[in-house]
Amino acid sequence: MRFIPITEQIRTHVSTEEAAFYLCKKPQTMRSWGCASNKSIPPIKPIKIGNKLLWSVKEIKKLLNIE
Numbered sequence: 001m002r003f004i005p006i007t008e009q010i011r012t013h014v015s016t017e018e019a020a021f022y023l024c025k026k027p028q029t030m031r032s033w034g035c036a037s038n039k040s041i042p043p044i045k046p047i048k049i050g051n052k053l054l055w056s057v058k059e060i061k062k063l064l065n066i067e
Contacts, residue, residue: 003021006022006057006066013057014060015052015054016034018055019060030046044063
């Protein structure tokens with residue numbers, strides 16, 4: 001799958017697969033972050049719409065020290 005560079009991303013949120021690509025993680029890692037308990041706080045939290053997790057582009061850029 002091909003994704004546009006995070007620096008060119010105009011959407012506010014991206015899919016789990018895109019977030020995993022940008023952060024060099026596996027999609028399953030991202031999903032586990034989405035289900036993390038209060039004991040293990042993930043670096044970023046998604047929003048859930050229906051059964052999909054969406055990840056903030058702003059937070060991804062912050063983790064990557066882009067913004």
